Amino acid sequence: MFRSLLLSTVAAATLLAAGPALADTKGMKIALSNNYAGNSWRQAMLKSWEKVTKKAVADGIVAQVDTFTTAKNDVTEQAAQIQNLILQGYNAIVINSASPDALNGAIKQACDAKIIVVSFDGIVKEPCAYRIAVNFKQMGADEVEYLAKAHPEGGNTLEIRGLAGVFVDDEISAGIHEAVAKYPQFKIVGSVHGNWAQEVAQKEVAGILPSLPADVKFVVTQGGDGYGAAQAFKAGNRPTPQIIMGNRQDELQWWKEQKDANKYETMSVSIAPGVSTLAFWVAQMILDGKKVPQDLTVPFLRIDQAGLEDSLKTTEKGGVANTEYTAEDAAKVAGGK
Template sequence: MNSVFHARFNCKTLWRFAGCLIGLATVAGPTVQAAEDGIARGPTASYSIAFSNSYAGSDFRKVMVRNWQEIAAQAQKDGLIREAPVVSANNSAPEQAAHIQDMIVKGVNAIVILAASDTALNGVIRDACNAGIVVVVMASLVTERCVYTVDYDWSAMGRVEIDYIAKRLKGKGTLLEIRGIAGDATDQNISDGIHKAVRDYPGLKFAKTVYGNWTASVARKEVALALPSLPGIDAVATQGGDGYGAAMAFKAAGRPLPIIVMGNRQDELALWKQERDANGYETVSVSASPSVSQVGFWVAQQILAGKQVPKFVEVPLVRIDAKDLDAWLATMPVGGAANPSYNQASVAAMIDAATNKTVAPTPVPEVTKQ
């Protein structure tokens, strides 16, 4: 996933968000807020929390790392941690395993992992757990059971897309699916959610599936190659970062623009607004956020501080409906995306929601004067 930006949130009320102009650099903007009575305050000033990232080759991952570094720097200033190093592998599970082994040797207290594989890291993760290190797997999956997991409900993302498409098409239409990276667990989970939801609408049929690698340029190329052999397409189910590329492929082919589910990127939302203003175009946008790294950081810190944390902490997806389009777009510079920032209090509240089996509120923009 790519084409994202970094934002900080400052809120007036619980779980409210203030809009702002934001870019890849750190600037003022919206922050998730929550009551502070759920925060564990055990001593963690001497602790080290490391981030093992499977790769940093996309804008999404680069901003994810930047989000981590910003929140970690503030935590250091506040005396909450000693250090929070980041090491990125080149999308290689063996390389990432070697990085994690080095973190174990260095004696870090917690490791937050965005895993390159759901199975290949199990051995080294087990070594970390056996060494008494807290392991949090973020925005990915591993099958080793000693870890804590911070992730989205990717199947729910697929459900949002298909329910919206079905409503718009009155349950009948021809669809194109754009997937992410072949073999990736997140890609599989989103696609599974899409196809599970489609079973509830027998009138919806997929004409073809292509892989866009969560990248506009790849999606454009793959959709363009597929279009000559396809019938009329009524809607496109996506995974994030591919909506704009898909739209450009349809336009270049001289074909009507179908309902394309967008992925919260600025180029997608700007195109949506342009088409809406010109001819009433309607769609929905839903995606994850690179600031999930901040959730992973604070979950690890709170475990070290003594808070009881369930094995799975769900991060709410960011959904943008037509009524919110202008407000969200106003917060994004060119190349941006919806990217709420999470502080210690908001993540403590998210943990409590997971413990109590309630749903953490979805971020909502609140446009303010600049």
């Protein structure tokens, strides 16, 4: 009797909470648990997070947002940190994790305490958490799709890969090769490892150029290697091919110069560090009572011919093009579009 009474009370309370709950995250607290802050991508990620969440607090969308970074990229420290966040009564934890598996225990405790956990970039495998992962394969395929649309006739293509043996390199390359199988008019005539660095890419491309046919029309890349490739083609007195860029400032700068000089056309694609803000909005949506799939995919930040000037203006020298996401972007991602 007592139990059923309790149950019905709980049910009523849940109904009340779920009914008029739209945009009712005013009183809620969200925390960012971040495992590492030691490179420019992570610094940009934290900066974006701070900018967007500060505004969200000022606008009264959520009550409080805090950032916690572990001193070293350390699993046990981050696990203890998550437990502290549970104790402090946060409603949601957004996490870039040090390990996909070893935080499962702490994540499960957070879920059991009715806390929403959203992981991004460094995702966690615990089933109760939400994941915003990067589809690197799609990124590779997108490059070829773009070329196939712009140049249906196809042609000889050079592939610049990343660091050998790293999962990201394998994935992007697999995406490129799958797409090339779909558009056989594109022929990969050579492949070098540019290690995502301009100097390495330049050296490696310069090395393979003499063995390539004279009409290399396209270069597919992984980011951080497009500028180096362009320099190598120039030094080898070859006509400049259409090089896919990776959102680095030097690449965009070179593209702009070429565009002004001879209407050079290409596109640029990579992951924006501002993906942390996407995770923030997804967490806010879930707190708001909206239904969100457990596994989401990060949208790529793609720069096209028309948007080049704007992107270049907002990108710091030596940095990566960034964007902050909005609640609408998060709704779009969660909708599977």
